[in-house]
Amino acid sequence: MKYPFIIPFLLLIPVIILQLVIIPFLSFNGISPDLILILLVFYTIRNNQIYGTILGFIFGAICDLSFGTILGSTMIAKTLSGFIAGYFSSENKRDSYLTPLNFSLILFLIGIIDNGIFSFFSSFDLSDNFISFLLTNTLLNSVYTAIISILVMTVIPKRRLFE
Amino acid sequence: MSKIFQHFWQNFKEYLVLVFLIIISLYLITLDFSDKTQKLRAMIFGTFSVVNSFLTDVFGSGNLKEENERLRSVNADLMLQLSKLRKDALLIDELKNSLSLKDTSKLNLISSRVISMFTNTSQETFTISSGKIDGVEIGMPVISEKGLVGVVFSVSENYAIVKTLRNNSLKLTIKSERTGEHGVLKWKSNSLRIINVPKTYQVKKGDRIVISELSSIVPVIVPVGVAYQTENVEPGIFNEIIVIPYVDFNKVEYVFVVPIVASKEVKNLELNFLKKFK
Numbered sequence: 474m475k476y477p478f479i480i481p482f483l484l485l486i487p488v489i490i491l492q493l494v495i496i497p498f499l500s501f502n503g504i505s506p507d508l509i510l511i512l513l514v515f516y517t518i519r520n521n522q523i524y525g526t527i528l529g530f531i532f533g534a535i536c537d538l539s540f541g542t543i544l545g546s547t548m549i550a551k552t553l554s555g556f557i558a559g560y561f562s563s564e565n566k567r568d569s570y571l572t573p574l575n576f577s578l579i580l581f582l583i584g585i586i587d588n589g590i591f592s593f594f595s596s597f598d599l600s601d602n603f604i605s606f607l608l609t610n611t612l613l614n615s616v617y618t619a620i621i622s623i624l625v626m627t628v629i630p631k632r633r634l635f636e
Numbered sequence: 637m638s639k640i641f642q643h644f645w646q647n648f649k650e651y652l653v654l655v656f657l658i659i660i661s662l663y664l665i666t667l668d669f670s671d672k673t674q675k676l677r678a679m680i681f682g683t684f685s686v687v688n689s690f691l692t693d694v695f696g697s698g699n700l701k702e703e704n705e706r707l708r709s710v711n712a713d714l715m716l717q718l719s720k721l722r723k724d725a726l727l728i729d730e731l732k733n734s735l736s737l738k739d740t741s742k743l744n745l746i747s748s749r750v751i752s753m754f755t756n757t758s759q760e761t762f763t764i765s766s767g768k769i770d771g772v773e774i775g776m777p778v779i780s781e782k783g784l785v786g787v788v789f790s791v792s793e794n795y796a797i798v799k800t801l802r803n804n805s806l807k808l809t810i811k812s813e814r815t816g817e818h819g820v821l822k823w824k825s826n827s828l829r830i831i832n833v834p835k836t837y838q839v840k841k842g843d844r845i846v847i848s849e850l851s852s853i854v855p856v857i858v859p860v861g862v863a864y865q866t867e868n869v870e871p872g873i874f875n876e877i878i879v880i881p882y883v884d885f886n887k888v889e890y891v892f893v894v895p896i897v898a899s900k901e902v903k904n905l906e907l908n909f910l911k912k913f914k
Contacts, residue, residue: 489684493752493763494691497886502826503757503802522650530657534664538680540754541761541789541797543805544673545665552657559650594665596758596804609826610757 481516481528488512489539504613506621509536510587513551514558514580518570522559529555543595550591554583573626577619584615674774674790682792685763688752689795708890709747711781716743719846719857722813743856745779745892746770751795757826760802760885762786766893767794775853775897783859783882784808784847785891796893800885801828801860809851810860812837813844821845821860821879828861830877837875839863845879855896 488508496505513532517525532555533548540547561570561579569575592610645652667673748766766772768791778785778798786800799806802823810821810830815838819830833839843863847854861881868875 486684490687490691493684493754494688497753497755500755500886503755503760505755523653526650526653526657530661533661535680538677539684540759541677541681541763541799542754542756542759543665544668544677545661545663546759548661548664549658552654552661556650556654592758605825614757 477520477524478528478531481512482531484512485509485532485535489535493540504609504617506618507584507587507614508621508625509551510554510584510618511580511622511625513555514561514576514583515571517555517558518562518567518576518579521562522556525555525559525562526552527555529553529558542591546591546594549594550587553590554587557586558583571626573623576626577623580622581615581619584618585611588614677790677797678792681763681790681797682767682795685751685765685792685795688763689749689765692749692751705747705749705890708781709745709892712745712779712892715779715781715783716856716858719859722844723846723857726813726816743894743896746772746895748772748778748796748891748893750888750891758802758804758823760800761789762798762800762888762891764796764798764891764893765794767792767796769793770893771895772796772893773895773897777854777856777858777894777896778891779858779894780883780888780891782884783861784854785883785885785888787853788893798891801881801883802885806853808853808860809848810845811848811850812839812863813846815839815843818848818850819877824876828879828881829867830863830879831874833866833875833877835873835875839866839877841865856894858894 492508496508499505509532513525513529516528520528529551530548533551536542536547536551537544558579563570570579588611589607592606596610664673746766748764748770750762751765752763754761754763762778762785764772764778772788772791774788774791776788778788784801786798786803787806788796789799790797801808801821804823806823808821809818811818817837817839819833819837819839822829822831824831830839830845841863845860845863847856847858847860849857859882861879863877864880865878866875867878
């Protein structure tokens with residue numbers, strides 16, 4: 474592909490709008506799916522680790538500026554998420570990783586890291602109960618994102634999407 | 637030298653890119669409140685807000701919008717008046733020559749609509765449909781007809797981002813209306829809490845919590861919520877009090893920006909004070 478970042482970037486715009494307008498209706502107590510992470514992991518698995526790291530950085534920057542979160546907090550979280558998702562971009566196993574169930578499991582793992590890092594940089598308080606912090610800020614969000622990703626991956630055509 | 641670098645790059649390029657980008661991100665955290673960042677943020681969220689506003693109009697209930705807006709404005713005014721009257725009543729009991737308080741009911745509230753929300757367990761923000769053109773400035777408090785919603789954090793020409801009470805970077809000085817005891821309110825562990833409360837405080841379940849007149853962020857007395865439960869976080873001299881906010885943040889559609897910035901008020905007072913002695 475000649476301009477590998479153009480399509481994910483173009484898709485990011487409607488995804489951010491969905492995240493801001495539609496997702497609040499689906500959230501419970503601030504626990505909501507992260508559509509941007511789904512997009513990031515999907516494109517990272519389809520490409521490679523460096524691509525995912527840079528894409529995560531770009532996505533994070535745009536999210537921080539459009540959501541009003543601390544500048545840099547989402548950037549670090551998404552950069553590391555893209556980097557870790559890159560470990561699942563092996564050409565031999567790519568197709569199996571993009572099946573709905575495997576994809577959701579990958580997303581669950583990366584979601585824990587993404588939410589954990591984001592929460593650490595934006596809200597971690599040493600006086601907080603760590604288990605409660607882990608449960609509320611990372612696990613539940615990751616489970617919700619993983620469930621939504623199953624739906625997304627079932628709906629999206631399997632191969633050659635947006636290429 | 638270049639061969640060594642090439643070899644290093646070939647073997648560790650993924651890690652080098654990662655480290656480089658993380659260093660940039662960490663550096664950017666320090667620039668969060670700089671003017672350039674605020675301008676860039678205003679430009680980007682302003683662009684998204686145009687589309688969000690349109691979509692909210694499409695999905696929203698269009699017919700009763702204006703009537704609702706007017707009634708909510710009246711409600712918000714009444715809420716402020718009620719809050720002031722409660723405060724006055726308590727003061728009169730204590731002092732016959734009461735202090736002359738600011739008449740918050742005469743403020744020209746800026747009516748606004750919530751066009752999008754960023755829901756998160758610790759960093760919740762709203763985007764509202766008023767901006768610099770309407771007179772909104774950074775630091776202005778945002779209320780609904782029920783109580784305090786948050787504080788304006790970033791402003792573009794037509795839109796503004798509001799940090800809600802469910803954002804842990806917002807800390808407010810509050811007080812119990814009944815006992816007059818002051819404290820610091822913060823979003824923590826997924827609930828609104830008054831932190832570092834001395835165990836000698838007499839705040840009880842059901843006490844009304846309002847913004848304190850000592851607050852340097854919100855310069856008007858606005859109700860925040862009701863004391864719900866006292867928690868002994870750890871053995872020591874401090875407790876935490878969980879507060880249930882009056883505002884249901886999941887259902888807020890219309891809000892009002894109170895056109896006062898706390899720091900400016902203080903500056904004006906200080907200037908007036910100085911003028912008296914010139």
